[in-house]
Amino acid sequence: MIITNGIQAEKSVIGNLIRLGGDFDVTSDLLTVDDFQAVRHQYIYQAVTDLAAENKPYDLVMVSDLMTERNQIADDKCPAGYFSSLLDMPTASHRSLRSHAELIKASSLRRRSINVLKQGLQSLEDAESKTDEVNNKILSALGNLEESVDEKEVFDIDDMIAGLVERMQSANDGVKPYIDTGFPELDNLVRLKAGNLLIVAARPSQGKSLLAMNMQTHLAKYQDGVSVFFSVEMDEADLTNRMFAAEVGVPIDRLIAGQMSEDEQARFQKAITAREKMKIKIVRKTGLTISHIRTHMNKLKREFGSIGSVCIDYLQLMDGLNGEDSVKRIGATTQALKAIGAEFDCPIILLSQLNRSVESRPNKRPVLSDLRDSGTIEQDADQVLFIYRDDYYKQKDGSAELDGMAEIIVAKNRNGGTDTVRLAFEGHMGRFSNHMPYHNGFDDIPNYESNENQGR
Secondary structure (H helix, E strand, O other), rough: OOOHHHHHHHHHHHHHHHHOOOOOOHHHHOOOOOOOHHHHHHHHHHHHHHHOOOOOOHHHHHHHHHHHHHOOOOOOOOOOOOOHHOOOOOOOOOOHHHHHHHHHHHHHHHHHHHHHHHHHHHHHHOOOOOOOOOHHHHHHHHHHHHHHHHHOOOOHHHHHHHHHHHHHHHHHOOOOOOOOOOEEEHHHHHHHOOEEEEEEOOOOOOOOOHHHHHHHHHHHHOOEEEEEEEEEOOOHHHHHHHHHHHOOOOHHHHHHOOOOOOHHHHHHHHHHHHHOOOOOEEEEEEOHHHHHHHHHHHHHHHHOOEEEEEEEEHHHHHHOOOOOOOHHHHHHHHHHHHHHHHHHOHHHHEEEEEOOHHHHHHHHHHHHHHHHOHHHHHHHHHHEEEOOOEEEEEHHOOOOOOOOEEEEEEEEEEOOOOOEEEEEEHHOOOOOEEOOOOOOOOOOOOOHHHHHHOOO
C-alpha cells in the first residue's frame, strides 16, 4: 500500500513549481523524476528539471511547450486539460513545499522497497538461486535505499568549516580522529578509519594472525559495535587460547595446562569477568566467500546495532580464488571487501600471504611487489602493513642472539606517511607488545633501498 497522500503531494509540488516557474531549488536536492509515482507527473517534473538546468523559466507555457515537442501531451500520457487541475492546487509555502517533497520521497522509498522484496521473492522461487546470496542482495539493496535518502551530496564552505571546527574541538577534548588498535606508535602513523581496507601481509610464522587478533581484541573492548574475526585456517580453540594468553600475559602452553601462578590466576579471572565488555565474534568457516561474510555481518549488525571492525584470515585461503583467473578473482574480492567496509561503516583488516621470492633475497624485508597478486591487492588497499622479524631468520640459521623485535613496515598509507614501527614479539604469549626490550642498535635504520631494487 502506498502512502495515502502521495499523489496529492505530487500534484502540490508540480502545481506550485509551474504556477510561477520558481522554487525548484526547494525540491531539487531531494527529488528525482523516478520518485514520482504518476507517469504524467514524471513527464512534467522532467521538463521542469531540464528547463531549470538551462536556466530557463519552467512556468506552464514553457513546460507544456517542451512536452509538446516530446509528444507527451496526449490522452494516454498527459492530457492538455490536466494542467488546470495542477494550477488549482493551493499555494504552498517553502516549508510546506519541502514537506510535500519529503512525503513524495517517503512514498518512493516504500515503492522501491516493495519492488526489492518482490524481486527477491521471485529469485527465491528460482530453484537455481542460492538462498544466502539472494537474502544478502535483498538486505544490501534495502540498506542502500535507506542510505540514499539521507545522503548529503553538496557541501558549502559553512558545512566544511563547521565539520573542521567540530573535529578540532573533539581532538582538544581527547577524542582521536582515527580508530585506536592498541599500538599507539602504529596508530599515529596509520590512522585507521571506518571504511578502510587494511592489508596485513607476511611470510608464514611471522605473526600476522597474532597481530590481527591483538587489534581485534582491543577494538572489541573499546570500539563501538562488534568486532568480527573470520578464520579460514585456525579453529576457535586456538584463537581463544591466543587471545586470553595475550590478555593475561601468560605463555599459551601454561594457560592450556592450567599451570599458572596466583597472580596469573587472578589476571585470568579478571579477564574472564571482563568478557561482557568484549564484543567479539569468531566465525570459523572453511571455503569462506564474500556471500558468507555478508550473511554473518548482516546478522551481527541486527544483533549488535553496528559492526566495529572485521578481520579476515586470510585472503588466499578464501574459496574460489585459486586456479585460472586468480588475479581477476582476487581483485574482485578485494573490491567487494572495500565496498563492504563502506557499506557497514567499519575497517576491514585483511591478512595476506607474500610471495616466496622474499626468501631468496639477502634482505628479506618485504616490499609491495612481494604481495601475491600484488597489483589488485595494492590498488584497493588503503594501508598495507608488512611484518618482518629478524629473529625468525636468525633462529633458522641457528643463532642465539635474539632481540625479540618485530618490524611493522607501513608500505602504503593513504592517510599518512610510510615508515617502520618496532614492536616486541611475544609469540609464546600470543601477542605483540608496545614494550621494546633493550637493543643496542635500536636507532639503526635498516637499508630498505637495496630491498626495493630487489623487489622490482
